Amino acid sequence: MGGGRMYDYKFINARIVDGTGNPWFRGEIGVKDGKIVSVSKNLEGESLHVIDAEHQIVCPGFIDVHTHDDLAVISNPDHEPKLFQGVTSEVLANCGFGCAPVNKLTRKQLLQYISPVLGTYSREWGWKSFKEYVSVLSERSTSMNLVSQVAHGAVRIAVMGFESRPATSQEIEEMKALVEEAMQAGAIGLSLGLLYAPGCYADRAELIALSKVAARYGGILNCHMRAEGDSLLESMNEVFDIAEAAEIPLHISHLKLIGVNNWGKIHHALEWIESKKAQGLDVTCDIYTYTAGSSTLMSILPSWVSEGGVEKALMRLSNPKQRAKIKNDMGRSVKGWDNFVEMLGWDRVVVSAVNGEANTNKAIEGMNFLEIAEHRKQEPVECLMDLLLEEQGCVTMILHQMSEEDVKAVLRSDYSMIGSDGLPLSSEKIHPRHFGTFPRLLSKYVRDEKVMPLQQAIRKMTSFSAQRFGFKRRGIVQEGYFADLVVFNEQEIRDRATFEKPRQYPDGIKYVMVNGRLVARHNHKTAERPGVFVPLQYKCC
Incomplete structure (x- = not known):
C-alpha cells in the first residue's frame, strides 16, 4: 500500500487474532471497498475513518453455523441479538426446518411445523420455490451475510406432507428435483432433522438418494440425528452410513449426549468420529455453549x-x-x-x-x-x-439435558465449531443462547475456565466455519479477504443473558464490521445493512 492511498477504515493499536489459530500480534488493518487491503505493523496512508482498538482484540467476524433465523433475517434485518454478539455471518435451514420449498396444498402443515422453531412471519410469503426464497434474501438489505441449506423437512412436506411411510420411487424423484433446484439456486447442502416428524419417517434409500444430489453439486450433509441419548451411537452409525454411501461431507448438528445416566460418556462419540476421520470420512460437528437445549x-x-x-x-x-x-x-x-x-x-x-x-x-x-x-x-x-x-x-x-464436562470435551475437539441453535421467538423466556452463545465461549470457557486458548476459540468461530460452510474469502484477517471484523475487550467480554432474563445483550463487544461497513458500535446499531447472500459456487456433473 503506497503512501498516498486513502483507506475507508483503519484499525490501529490492535491485538490481531487472525482466525487461523495463530496467537495474536500487534498491528494495523486497512479496509477499502469492503475488503481488507493491508495488514501490517504500521500502515502508511490516510483513512476516512480511524478506529483506535486501544490494544483490544481485533479478529474476523463470528460465523453462527447453526441458526433458525430463516424468517427472522427477513422480518428483522438488523438482527441485533446476533449482531451484538459479534456475529457477521449465519447458516440457515438447520435440523430439517426451512421455509422453502412450499407446496400450496401442504403450506398450512409447513407453517405449523416450523413456527415453534423459526417463529412466524406476519406478511404474505413472497416465495414458493427455494430459488424465490433466495431472491428474497438477496434483495433484502440485512446486517449480516447468509448462506442456506435446503431443509429435508420442507422438501418432504412439499411432496408427501406428514405421511408416516417410506417414499415411493416417484416421490423420491420429486424430492430429488426439489433438492436439485435448491442446489442450483445456491444452497450449500442438505439438512436433516431425523428426530422430528416428518424427517423421522424417511428411510435409508430416501436419505441417500437426496444426499447424492447435494453431493453432486459439492454440497454438505448436515444432520440432526434421530437420537442423542441412549441410542446416540446407533444414530451416529446411521448418518455415517448415509454420508459414506452418498460420498458427501458430513456435519453433525449440536453434538451432545442427553440423559443423566449418560453424562460423562461423550468420549465414545468423539472417539468414533476420530476413527471415521482416520478412515477417510470428512466429518465435523457444532456445539452450543450451554448444557441446556431448546426445541x-x-x-x-x-x-x-x-x-x-x-x-x-x-x-x-x-x-x-x-x-x-x-x-x-x-x-x-x-x-x-x-x-x-x-x-x-x-x-x-x-x-x-x-x-x-x-x-x-x-x-x-x-x-x-x-x-x-x-x-x-x-x-x-x-x-x-x-x-x-x-x-x-x-x-x-x-x-436441561447435558453435563458441563461433556460440553467441554466437544468444545476441545479439533473438528467442532460453534452454533447458537437459538430460536428467534417473541417469548420473554427464550433460551439465552440466542443472545449469548459467542461471548459465553470467550468469557466462560476461554478466559475464566481456560478450556482452550483464545486463538483456538476464534478459529472455531471464524476460518474453520467459513471453510466448512462456503463463506469464501471470509473468516481470516488477511489481505484480499472481506472485511468482516469484530473488536472486543478480552477482559470485559461476557454474556449477560440468563434463563431468567434471556433478552440481554453481552458486554465487551466494541465494534462490528460487515463487508467493510460499520454495523454496530457499543451495542448500538448503525444505519448500515451491507450483508449479502452467499450462494454455493457449484460444479456439477
Whole structure:
C-alpha cells in the first residue's frame, strides 16, 4: 500500500487474532471497498475513518453455523441479538426446518411445523420455490451475510406432507428435483432433522438418494440425528452410513449426549468420529455453549403421535385411548426413541414459549412441568397433552439435558465449531443462547475456565466455519479477504443473558464490521445493512 492511498477504515493499536489459530500480534488493518487491503505493523496512508482498538482484540467476524433465523433475517434485518454478539455471518435451514420449498396444498402443515422453531412471519410469503426464497434474501438489505441449506423437512412436506411411510420411487424423484433446484439456486447442502416428524419417517434409500444430489453439486450433509441419548451411537452409525454411501461431507448438528445416566460418556462419540476421520470420512460437528437445549414441545412425544401433521396429532391428543397410549409410552423405554422425560425427569423440561401474546398460558413460560403440574393440579403427562391442545401444538421447550464436562470435551475437539441453535421467538423466556452463545465461549470457557486458548476459540468461530460452510474469502484477517471484523475487550467480554432474563445483550463487544461497513458500535446499531447472500459456487456433473 503506497503512501498516498486513502483507506475507508483503519484499525490501529490492535491485538490481531487472525482466525487461523495463530496467537495474536500487534498491528494495523486497512479496509477499502469492503475488503481488507493491508495488514501490517504500521500502515502508511490516510483513512476516512480511524478506529483506535486501544490494544483490544481485533479478529474476523463470528460465523453462527447453526441458526433458525430463516424468517427472522427477513422480518428483522438488523438482527441485533446476533449482531451484538459479534456475529457477521449465519447458516440457515438447520435440523430439517426451512421455509422453502412450499407446496400450496401442504403450506398450512409447513407453517405449523416450523413456527415453534423459526417463529412466524406476519406478511404474505413472497416465495414458493427455494430459488424465490433466495431472491428474497438477496434483495433484502440485512446486517449480516447468509448462506442456506435446503431443509429435508420442507422438501418432504412439499411432496408427501406428514405421511408416516417410506417414499415411493416417484416421490423420491420429486424430492430429488426439489433438492436439485435448491442446489442450483445456491444452497450449500442438505439438512436433516431425523428426530422430528416428518424427517423421522424417511428411510435409508430416501436419505441417500437426496444426499447424492447435494453431493453432486459439492454440497454438505448436515444432520440432526434421530437420537442423542441412549441410542446416540446407533444414530451416529446411521448418518455415517448415509454420508459414506452418498460420498458427501458430513456435519453433525449440536453434538451432545442427553440423559443423566449418560453424562460423562461423550468420549465414545468423539472417539468414533476420530476413527471415521482416520478412515477417510470428512466429518465435523457444532456445539452450543450451554448444557441446556431448546426445541418444539411436540418432539417430546413418541414419533407416531405426529403422523399426518400437527392437526392429526391434536386429534390423537384429544382421544382418550390415544392419550392412554401416549402416557404408557412416556413411562417406559421405546427402542430408537429418545424418551426425554425418562432420561431427564419432568423437572428438567421447561416451557419457554407458548402460542400468541394475549394468552393465559404466558404465565407458565419459564416454569418446568413439575411446577406447571402443581399449578394446574394435574399429572405432568396430562398437563403436557392439555397444554399442546390449548396451544394448537405451538409450544417451545428448554431441556436441561447435558453435563458441563461433556460440553467441554466437544468444545476441545479439533473438528467442532460453534452454533447458537437459538430460536428467534417473541417469548420473554427464550433460551439465552440466542443472545449469548459467542461471548459465553470467550468469557466462560476461554478466559475464566481456560478450556482452550483464545486463538483456538476464534478459529472455531471464524476460518474453520467459513471453510466448512462456503463463506469464501471470509473468516481470516488477511489481505484480499472481506472485511468482516469484530473488536472486543478480552477482559470485559461476557454474556449477560440468563434463563431468567434471556433478552440481554453481552458486554465487551466494541465494534462490528460487515463487508467493510460499520454495523454496530457499543451495542448500538448503525444505519448500515451491507450483508449479502452467499450462494454455493457449484460444479456439477
